[in-house]
Amino acid sequence: MKEKLWLFIAKFILISALLFVFWHLTGALERTGTSTPFGEPGWYLMFLNYVLSLLLIKLAGFNIQYFPAPKPVLLNLIPFVSLMIITRGIKLKIRVSRLTWGLLILIGWHLVMTMAVYLLHEGYHVPSQAYEKLSVPLYLFSGTLPFILWILFANKQVAGLFVRRKKIK
């Protein structure tokens, strides 16, 4: 991390804000527009639903119409993409491949979480109070996942935080 912290934070806020606008305007979680009813699932939710229905309905024989997605969990894509974009010193090819891997991991996590929420609610009929308690660790882990992935994928760039290099005369 050769960069000044304030500049890093400023870039993080700016990129995250831009990604927010993109995420919201494209209607990722909820469809936007005056003609669409409030709360109608957006393209990302539809995508998760499609993959899960392929996996669970066609392969495992479940009979489900719609999977209720845990929305707060699905938002960790933005901080991860922001961190990977703003970190200096990663070659474009490596950046793109790591960004793709990270996104695949996060999407995989979203699928697991959506399935877990469905099973907790519909499969095991976990009472809402117990579900609330279970959801806290899962939400916390989801929130922290972009940070862990960033440290792993931008390891050379954050290495300075872990090992202080000696100056060679």
Next chain:
Amino acid sequence: MKKRKKSKRKVEAAKTKPKFYKAIIKFCLIFLALLVVLTATFPFLSDKFNPQLTWLMVVTADITGFFLKLFGLTARVSGRIVTLPNFSVEVVGECTGLYEMLIFLAAMIAYPTGWKKKLIGAGLAIPFLYVINIIRMIFISMVANWSPRTFEFLHLYFWQVAMILIIVSTWILWIKKVVHYERKAVVVHR
């Protein structure tokens, strides 16, 4: 001379590479393990320390209400509920900044440094994180009062990014200012 310098640098880089790889992997594993332990025990701890947690929520509501009044808004606080002209909000566990503190503490404990620096970090970071959280609460309340429909959106979206931003920046700040801090020797030329 330049070639020698370059080769020396290469040798040094080759020496430090496995060192930082190991350190990063170790950090991630300890961090994850701590996170699992902390978050798994959190529901039980929050039950056990329910009066203290409720007190923290009430204090957070009071402070948020105080600053909202200071900024010219007509805010009323009753227990954990802050009421504004167009909007009211209930302060819950998430609003106290406790989760950010837990994650930050896990990241700090997992970092390879002495306990003294970790204690200094905890002592400085916990109040800092609380202040940042109050700023977040004031901001969300003000925007939600101006446009109540934006609350859900802001609360949902803002929380995730704000959490990562706060944790990452506080963690880097701690490493740069506390862990890597070295006293500069003052040389007096006579």
